Amino acid sequence: MISKYIIFKYSVSLTFVFTLLFSFKSLTKGKNTKKVPSDIVIEQCHNSLEWYNDHPGYRGEFTRVLDYCKKNAKDISPEGFKVNPILSDFGSFSGVNTRPRDTVHQGIDIIGSHNQPIIAIKDGIVLEKTIEDCWGATLVVDHGNALDGKKIIAVYGHVGDFMVNENDIVKRGDIIAKLPQKANFLCMARVRHLHLQIGQEYCKKEEKNNWGCKYFIKDFYNSLNPHAYWSNGPNNVTCFEKDKKYKEGTITYPFICKKNN
Ligand SMILES: [Zn+2]
Numbered sequence: 001m002i003s004k005y006i007i008f009k010y011s012v013s014l015t016f017v018f019t020l021l022f023s024f025k026s027l028t029k030g031k032n033t034k035k036v037p038s039d040i041v042i043e044q045c046h047n048s049l050e051w052y053n054d055h056p057g058y059r060g061e062f063t064r065v066l067d068y069c070k071k072n073a074k075d076i077s078p079e080g081f082k083v084n085p086i087l088s089d090f091g092s093f094s095g096v097n098t099r100p101r102d103t104v105h106q107g108i109d110i111i112g113s114h115n116q117p118i119i120a121i122k123d124g125i126v127l128e129k130t131i132e133d134c135w136g137a138t139l140v141v142d143h144g145n146a147l148d149g150k151k152i153i154a155v156y157g158h159v160g161d162f163m164v165n166e167n168d169i170v171k172r173g174d175i176i177a178k179l180p181q182k183a184n185f186l187c188m189a190r191v192r193h194l195h196l197q198i199g200q201e202y203c204k205k206e207e208k209n210n211w212g213c214k215y216f217i218k219d220f221y222n223s224l225n226p227h228a229y230w231s232n233g234p235n236n237v238t239c240f241e242k243d244k245k246y247k248e249g250t251i252t253y254p255f256i257c258k259k260n261n
Contacts, residue, residue, distance in 0.1 A: 038075040040082045045069035047113035048087075051183045051190040058190075065191065068098040073111060076237045081257040083239065084112045087193060090225045096191040106223040107155070107197030110255060114182075117163075117175040118156060118194055119240055121226075121251040126168045126176070127153070127202055128216065135195075136185030137162060139177050140202060140216045141170065146229050147249030153202050155216045156254065157195035158188045172252060173240040196254055198224040226251065 037045075045066055052062035072094070073085040087096045088109040095101050096109050124143035131137050137159045143152035160180030170176055183192040199217025207213045214220065231238040231250040238250070239257035246252060 035071075037070040037073070038077075040077065041070060041073045041075050041085050044085055044111045044113065045073055048111035048183075048192040049190070050114060050192065054182070061190075065097055069096075069111070069191070078232070078237050078239060078257075080260050081239050082260060083237065083253055083257045084110045084116070084255045087111045087191065090227060095189055096193055097189040099189075103221060106221060107157070107195045108226055109193045109195055111191065111193045112179045112255065114179060114192065115160065116179045117256060118159060118177045118179065118254050119252075119256060120170045120172055120174045120176050121154060121196070121254050122152060122172050124152075124154070124170050126164050126166050126170060128205070129162045129164070129166055132157075132185075132187075132215070134185060134187040135215070136160075136180065136188055137177070138216065139164070141176070142202065143251070145249055146224075146251075147247065150224060151200045152224075152229070152251065153199045153217055155195070155197040155199065157197065158183070158185065158193060172246065173242065194254060196226060198226055198229075200224070 048069070049062060049066055052058055069087060073087045074089065075085050077083045086108050088094060088105055090105060090108050092105040093101050096111070120141065122143040124141045126139065127142050128140040129137070135157045139156040139159060139162060141154045141156065143154055146152050156177060158180065159177040161178045163178065164170060164176045179192055179194060183190055199219045201218040203213035203216055203218055212218055217223070227235050229251045230236050231246045231252055238252050240252040
């Protein structure tokens with residue numbers, strides 16, 4: 001009598017557990033199939049991978065990286081706009097090319113097409129334009145203070161042509177550089193992208209290559225999260241629009257946003 005009761009009890013609870021498991025599985029499955037890359041993600045993933053056009057021997061890698069890009073690039077377009085997607089965000093441990101990073105990402109990597117203009121995220125003064133061995137063309141701009149009093153020393157890395165000179169005063173929205181024709185420098189990882197990083201203390205040229213000053217800023221491994229400083233508030237990527245007023249101490253997107261029709 002007792003054993004029959006136990007068997008009955010167990011079969012009831014087992015059925016319950018299986019039903020739960022099954023419904024959970026179908027729920028998560030539904031969620032996965034929903035994620036389709038947006039038009040801008042597909043377009044810019046293709047554009048950013050032009051390196052592979054000149055290197056037909058890397059077909060397999062191209063397919064893998066393209067697939068990775070379509071799955072992982074974030075379409076952060078604000079309402080009413082289309083903007084270049086972020087492939088590796090601040091705090092990410094994955095690079096733009098599927099590989100894990102050695103250290104946590106200190107900037108945001110925004111993919112794009114060749115010669116696409118890069119615009120100043122805030123008013124400022126150009127501290128340095130240089131061609132770094134691994135990074136390629138890089139621009140450092142002092143954008144003054146953020147709304148919390150912290151400095152905004154922006155590093156615009158992996159660019160192509162410079163549109164400004166050192167000591168130039170720039171206004172928010174000014175074209176300061178362009179994305180490169182070819183992503184040939186090692187740190188570009190064969191994926192055309194802007195690396196935007198915000199530091200507190202600029203490494204003067206004479207301090208370069210000393211301990212603590214390998215690249216452009218002293219807090220290279222302890223930089224600020226750009227998403228904290230958008231004009232429309234934290235995590236609200238904000239587009240630059242001509243003649244619009246922006247809150248003091250805030251930043252706008254480093255690419256020109258396309259308006260949705
Ligand atoms: Zn980066």
